[in-house]
Amino acid sequence: MEVQVRRHRTVQIQDQENVYVSKGKINLLLPSKRQGLTVRGALGELNTNVQAPRDINIGKVAVATAEFEKKATVTRGVLKSNYSHVQSKVDTGLPAKNIIQPSSRPPLRREESTGSLAARAVVRTRAALKDTTNRQNDLKEAVNSILQSRKCNIEVKKSSKLPTLKENPKEAKNVLKPILKESTESLGKLKLAENSEKPDAVKKEEISNNDTSLSTPHLPEDIEDIDASDKNSPLLMSIYIKDIYNYLTELEKKYPIEHDHLKKQSVITGKMRATLIDWLVEVQRQFSLVLETFHLTVGIIDRYLQAVPNVQRNQLQLIGVTAMFIASKYEEIYAPDVGDFVYVTDNAYSRSEVFQCEREMMSKLGFCLARPIPLSFLRRFVKAAHGTSKNHHLAKYFVDLSLIEYSMAHYRPSELAAAAICLSLYLLSSKTLSEVWTPTLSYYSGYSLEHIDPIIRKLAKIVINVDNSKFKAVYKKYLDATLAKVSSLPQLKGEAIHELAKISS
DSSP states (O other): OHHHHHHHHHHHHHHHHHHHHHTTOOSEEOOOOOTTOOEEETTEEEOTTSOOOOEEOGGGHHHHHHHHHHHHHHHHHHHHHHOOSOOOHHHHSSOOOSOOOOOSSOOOOTTTSTTHHHHHHHHHHHHHHHHHHHHHHHHHHHHHHHHHHHHHHHHHHHHHOOOOTTTOHHHHHHHHHHHHHHHHHHHHTSOOOGGGGSOHHHHHHHHHHHHHHHSOOOOOTTSOOTTGGGTTOGGGTTTTHHHHHHHHHHHHHHSOOOTTGGGGOSSOOHHHHHHHHHHHHHHHHHHTOOHHHHHHHHHHHHHHHHHSOOOOGGGHHHHHHHHHHHHHHHHOSSOOOHHHHHHHTTTSSOHHHHHHHHHHHHHHTTTOOOOOOHHHHHHHHHHHHTOOHHHHHHHHHHHHHHHHOGGGTTSOHHHHHHHHHHHHHHHTSSOOHHHHSOHHHHHHHOOOHHHHHHHHHHHHHHHHTTTTOSOOHHHHHTTSGGGTTGGGOGGGGSHHHHHHHHTOO
């Protein structure tokens, strides 16, 4: 039987040889020896530790198989005597066989075999379980220590609690006596204030006087409290808003623009100023700056031209650009770069010249930009008049037109705002000026109708003459739909505004 089996195996090998020959291969190169793997030969699976020649020619395959058979028969007896067990699957990674070749290398340990991964995983899980149990024990100990400390603190508090006078007044007196002695001795070294020696009645009178000075005055009966509904909004600052506007009126008195403030200039005239400001309106639109920046720019220019005499003509545009550069840094979130302003002037000035002019202007203004602008007062007056957004845009149009006119530069910002909102309310309603200018508006603005009437008539004249004026940047600006196109309203060419312009002085 063994001979037949062997012959059958040799036939299979020869068939394999024929297959390789048919493919055009002359030499047959069997798989070489690799560690940890078995090689399938004519006698089945052989251990890798057996070193055998692998380069066999096609005609010598039968001889090679015979030699392997002889070696296998010799080693079977040795295996039976030396090894009584069967090599496990875990050690080799392959199914167990009855025929195991002896190796010069000792058998693999469990950690070195393929089963070491599972063993390591078991060890890690056990270590993790130990860590979790240790952490739980630590947490339990920490909680117990905290509870014990709290119990001790409660007991100490109970023991150190001072007795009340109702329970045992004698013990309370004994406890309080040393404390009072120490405090009186330490206080005796200090000088007490004179207020402590005054009677209680005088103290109460002083406190009441201080309260009345700090509290805002009460409104008259016919005046509406326009800030009453803003108490729940912290951004509107209803508590401080009246004091804020009182402070702004003081600031505009502190930093006035004089009548004919260009009288100290030998070169600069009112028309040159108007040309500069009309150009700055276009710069504001090009850079998308807020209206506060433009109003502050005009204020800076007027204050500087009032303080510095004999400004040359070639320096006027530099002053205007630098003033807008300063105002944009004061008002804007994202201010334009100095290079943008240099580009707007068609590189007539350099960056260093703008910086030098900025330092000079700020020093002449005392580094103070606190002079208020008309827009701040205008928002307050529109709120007092319960005006619409259209009233607000039209009033802003009147204010911007007045800023270009040199004859209107000496008016205070609050005066311009009051006259602008009064004219806006008058043109967009069928009421008279006296009906429009309510006591509430008069109270919050601080101006009567007689005070702002000449300013209103001057504004009406400026509006009518826009078509004949060379400076139309403001007119084009308020043709925008976002500003309700107020510069093209038919009321600006009606009879009502013409009647006001005729009587203007």
